Amino acid sequence: MEEHLPQSLIVEVLSRLIDTADLARCRVASKTLNSLSQEVRSLNLLCTLSRYLKSRSPETKHLVTPFKTIFHNLVQNSRNLESISIGVDKSLGGISYDDVEDDSDDLCLTDVRFIKDWLPRVCGHLKLLSISDFWIQSCWRKSTVLALISSCCHRLLELEVRNAWLSVDGLNPMPTLTHLTLEFIRLEDEDLLKINECFPSLQVLNLVGVGGLKEPKIDLLHLKTCQWTVSNAPLSLAIFAPRLLKLKLKCVKPKSLVLETPLLSDFHLALEKENEVRVKEFRNLKNLQLESSSLCSLIHKFRSGNTIKKLKLDLLKSAEPVKMKKFCLGTLLDIFPNVNSLTLGPMAWSEAETCFREGGLESWSGMKEVKEFIAHLVVDDINVTLSFIFCILNKCTTLLDMALLIHREVDSGTASNLISRCTADHPRIIWRWGMWKEGEEDTWVSVGI
Structure with a gap:
């Protein structure tokens, strides 16, 4: 059948195979496919848990071809590779050290000896390289793979490395690299400084679960998008990025947080405890999401919130219970007067409802610009919840869209009663209903919940 198809189309199909193991099967299926498979532009090989x-x-290991051997056979005759992705499936992350009885390196994919055997031969056209290592084998083997990559991949645009202990020894500048993802990586402060220096053109940076940092700093002139999840509790944390537009930052409780990102328009900050947070004025900030155990204190760091149109708030549980000011809707108007979309997570809603029950909203004049209100409810007392909802609707006179998600453990009778009374009392409002539960995705449902 393949003889009747244009060769360019066959190459396109082979390049789009999600699992390159299928490419290996195609190679033995026919001479035509074997020849054309050498022209593929993309390889994506994943070691599954079952493999x-x-x-x-002991019963099956003699039947299994080593994973590195399969990859080597696939890559050795490829001529036009632009994208290579090799890794272990996330399900292998559930394997503990107690389950491993040897010090094998058969899945240590950041092993320089393994990568040096094939990367220099295929790097000429390479634009994307992704390596997801097997943590149990890589965590105690410090790898200089970054130096090898930087020495030969001169056209690389995107680099992803996961589950490894990396060294920056010998790292060369890579001026073409625009996207970098380091996920569950062990680094040191000096390593991060070297990355700032050698990857000056980065526009997208993802640092997820990067441990070992004490006073990390990002200083990148061209950075536009950044996701940074700090796995430990650094002494200080700083970002200097004059062109940064979108930032998602999650950290525990740094003693100092410095952000010099004047063009920031979309900011998601999750901070267990606010200490010395210092932010310069955000004149372009439109979307803001805050999560913190000290939410009230953190909110007041954004005194120049006039530009914010979309606001999402929630409280985080703190490992160290501290008496602090409760969150109340009344604190938002002065700081965020022009918000037209407000979302409250479950703990923020719960505290705001408590504030209402204690009379904390008697003098609140509402939020004059808000048109959309989204909230995650835990209905402990349906009458209090209804009164709070009606208070919001009566004081936010421009509000048109009310989206409420009810916790899945609230009984169906209470949920139905809440829905019917809301829709009957305020028929002008566009009501949307859903369900939520910790660790699960929100689900939007029909009115007959």
Whole structure:
């Protein structure tokens, strides 16, 4: 059948295979496919949990071709590769050290000896390289793979490395690199400084679960999008990025947080405890999401919130219970007077409802610009919840769209009663209903919940 298709189309199909293991099967299916497979532009090989378990079982391990061997056979004759992705499936992350009886390196994919055997031959056209290592084998083997990549991949645009202990020894500048993802990586402060220096053109930076940092600093002139999840509690944390537009930052409780990002328009900040947070004025900030155990204190750091149109708030549980000011809707108007979309997470809603019950909204004049209100409810007392909802609707006179998600453990009778009374009392409002539960995605449902 392949003889009747244009060769360019066959190459396109082979390049789009999600699992390159299928490409290996195609190679043995026919001479035509074997020849054309060498022209593919993309390889994506993943070691699954089932393959790993078979390779360890005495009954089946002799039947399993080593993972690195399969990849080597696929890559050695490829001529036009632009994208390479090799890794272990996330399900292998559930394997503990107690389950491993040897010090094998058969899945240590950031092993320089393994990568040096094939990367220099295929790097000429390479634009994307992704390596997801096996943490149990890589965490105690410090790898200089970054130096090897930087020495030969001169056209690389995107680099992703996951689950490894990396060294920046010998790292060379990579002026073409615009996207970098380091996920569950062990680094040191000096390593991060070297990355700032050698990747000056980065526009997208993702640092997720990067440990070992004490006083990390990002200083990148061209950075536009950044996701940074700090896995430990650094002494200080700083970002200097004059062109940054979108930032998602999650950290525990740094003693100092410095942000010099004047063009920031979309900001998601999750901070367990606010200490010395210092932010310069955000004149372009439109979307703001805050999560913190000290939410009230953090909110007041954004005194120049006139530009914010979309606001999302929630409280985080703190490992160290501290008496602090409760969150109340009344604090928002002066700081965020022009918000037209407000979202409250479950703990923020709960505290705001408590504030209402204690009379904390008697003098509140509402939010004059808000048109959309989204909230995650835990209905402990339906009458209090209804009164709070009606208070919001009566004082926010421009509000048109009310989206409420009810916790899945609230009984159906209470949920139905809440829905019917809301829709009957305020028929002019566009009501949207859903369900939520910790650790699960929100689900929007029909009115007959």
